[in-house]
Amino acid sequence: MGKNYRSELVGAFGCPIDENPTGVMEEAAFQAKGLDYRYLTIKVNEGDLEDAMKAVRAFNMRGINLTIPHKVEVLRYLDELSEAAELIGAVNMVVNKDGKLWGENTDGKGFLTSLRGEGISVEGKAVTVLGAGGAARAISVECALAGAAKVNIANRDAERGTELAGLINERTGADASFLPWDTKLKVPADTDILINATSVGLYPNVNDKPDVDYDTIKPEMTVSDVIFNDPHTLFLWEAGRRGAKTINGLGMLVNQGALNFTLWTGVEAPVDVMTQTLKNEFGLK
Numbered sequence: 563m564g565k566n567y568r569s570e571l572v573g574a575f576g577c578p579i580d581e582n583p584t585g586v587m588e589e590a591a592f593q594a595k596g597l598d599y600r601y602l603t604i605k606v607n608e609g610d611l612e613d614a615m616k617a618v619r620a621f622n623m624r625g626i627n628l629t630i631p632h633k634v635e636v637l638r639y640l641d642e643l644s645e646a647a648e649l650i651g652a653v654n655m656v657v658n659k660d661g662k663l664w665g666e667n668t669d670g671k672g673f674l675t676s677l678r679g680e681g682i683s684v685e686g687k688a689v690t691v692l693g694a695g696g697a698a699r700a701i702s703v704e705c706a707l708a709g710a711a712k713v714n715i716a717n718r719d720a721e722r723g724t725e726l727a728g729l730i731n732e733r734t735g736a737d738a739s740f741l742p743w744d745t746k747l748k749v750p751a752d753t754d755i756l757i758n759a760t761s762v763g764l765y766p767n768v769n770d771k772p773d774v775d776y777d778t779i780k781p782e783m784t785v786s787d788v789i790f791n792d793p794h795t796l797f798l799w800e801a802g803r804r805g806a807k808t809i810n811g812l813g814m815l816v817n818q819g820a821l822n823f824t825l826w827t828g829v830e831a832p833v834d835v836m837t838q839t840l841k842n843e844f845g846l847k
């Protein structure tokens with residue numbers, strides 16, 4: 563005897579969560595690496611997170627992903643935070659380290675890895691970020707920590723945008739500014755990298771695009787979107803039409819998932835398998 567019938571457990575807590583494809587990608591990765599892990603996609607309603615986090619401990623889960631609406635609230639149930647997660651003020655993944663829950667935010671790091679994969683570095687660059695929500699906070703803080711010289715934050719809600727720009731100025735070496743965004747946003751001419759980190763264009767509203775003066779996008783710019791469902795956004799199409807290099811949201815999704823895989827298992831992630839699994843899931847070549 564001595565056989566092990568118990569799988570290691572990880573997963574995601576969120577609501578809504580039914581359409582989140584992360585489990586398919588992570589399970590393909592576990593299989594590719596011969597790891598006996600299971601990824602559970604779990605609906606946790608707002609107000610139930612405390613009980614759900616107790617379950618992470620009680621079930622001896624190796625870790626968990628957090629998505630809408632739990633990324634900020636989870637902070638109060640954790641024992642430790644990474645420096646970046648503390649700065650960002652939100653956590654998208656937790657590792658259970660022998661009973662101690664450690665929170666990290668891999669959204670922005672996944673974004674930077676995706677950019678690097680396309681040969682783009684943010685070091686010394688001027689970055690303009692649309693949005694000041696969870697994804698925008700992670701991306702703009704990680705860009706600043708990775709050496710971006712300038713970070714412009716454009717957001718409809720001025721308070722959220724100003725707060726994020728202030729945080730970057732206070733806590734990182736980058737020079738941050740808030741751009742008010744009431745009507746068609748003019749992209750600052752010195753922008754090297756423009757990022758849509760709003761939820762505009764997300765399925766089912768695939769015919770929506772951020773309210774930008776698209777003629778202010780120049781061919782020298784790199785333009786990226788966080789939206790991965792569908793990754794062929796109108797925002798990227800408009801930018802591509804102006805000659806800009808475009809990078810869709812699938813790379814960020816795969817690369818944050820790859821970082822999570824390694825943090826949970828200690829094993830290098832099979833990024834190619836994860837990318838292909840997601841492409842198949844979205845019917846892409």
Ligand code: NDP
Binds near residue numbers: 759772773
């Ligand atoms: P939040 O709800 O935290 O933030 C949403 C942001 O979008 C806010 O800044 C909000 O502005 C802005 N926004 C919403 N509607 C509009 C509009 N009509 N015009 C202008 N701005 C608008 O969401 P998240 O940051 O968590 O998620 C944002 C997107 O990022 C989602 O689509 C999500 O799927 C995607 N995402 C992708 C990941 C990936 O791996 N590719 C990882 C994580 C997220 P305001 O403050 O003014 O309301």
